[in-house]
Amino acid sequence: GAHERYNVDVMLSLLDITPFHETIFMDSDVLRAQPCDLWHSELPRHHNQSVTVLGRNHDCTWHFGHICEIEKRNELRLPHTHAGMMFLRKDAASAEFFAHAKTAAKLYWQLGFRPFKQNGRALEPHWSYAFGKMDWVPIEFGVQLLLGFEWRPGEAVPPTLLRAAGGPEPHIG
Numbered sequence: 001g002a003h004e005r006y007n008v009d010v011m012l013s014l015l016d017i018t019p020f021h022e023t024i025f026m027d028s029d030v031l032r033a034q035p036c037d038l039w040h041s042e043l044p045r046h047h048n049q050s051v052t053v054l055g056r057n058h059d060c061t062w063h064f065g066h067i068c069e070i071e072k073r074n075e076l077r078l079p080h081t082h083a084g085m086m087f088l089r090k091d092a093a094s095a096e097f098f099a100h101a102k103t104a105a106k107l108y109w110q111l112g113f114r115p116f117k118q119n120g121r122a123l124e125p126h127w128s129y130a131f132g133k134m135d136w137v138p139i140e141f142g143v144q145l146l147l148g149f150e151w152r153p154g155e156a157v158p159p160t161l162l163r164a165a166g167g168p169e170p171h172i173g
Contacts, residue, residue: 030084050094052087055138056080081127104129
């Protein structure tokens with residue numbers, strides 16, 4: 001479907017299409033809601049990771065409440081990943097990460113991941129699978145106070161809470 005073609009498939013090609021050694025990708029629905037220093041304060045803690053996203057290391061409420069069941073059935077670790085913001089460094093480790101993500105694309109339904117828009121694949125399970133295979137962790141939603149996403153129609157921008165199920169919601173502002 002269109003969602004896969006314009007979201008999943010394009011993002012699975014990001015390593016190949018970015019001309020830069022380091023790339024920061026942000027979705028149009030991610031809002032930097034206050035002055036922040038994510039790139040210098042949080043990314044160094046993940047310095048051994050060539051790919052970094054926001055998320056939670058463990059969150060059974062994620063992926064429609066099915067991620068822990070999928071982990072157990074497949075004997076995998078699948079951290080909650082949010083694809084709205086990504087740091088990418090082109091190197092051998094990121095090439096391995098993207099190879100894992102492409103494997104997740106081939107095994108998406110077999111692993112038990114759920115359908116998303118237009119009954120297609122969601123991008124985040126691909127990143128989750130690759131993060132687990134690489135033994136990497138996302139930047140925890142609860143330790144940063146700067147990005148908002150998925151605000152509701154009529155809600156003031158920026159939103160007052162980051163909407164990430166499965167843990168305490170950080171307050172913005």
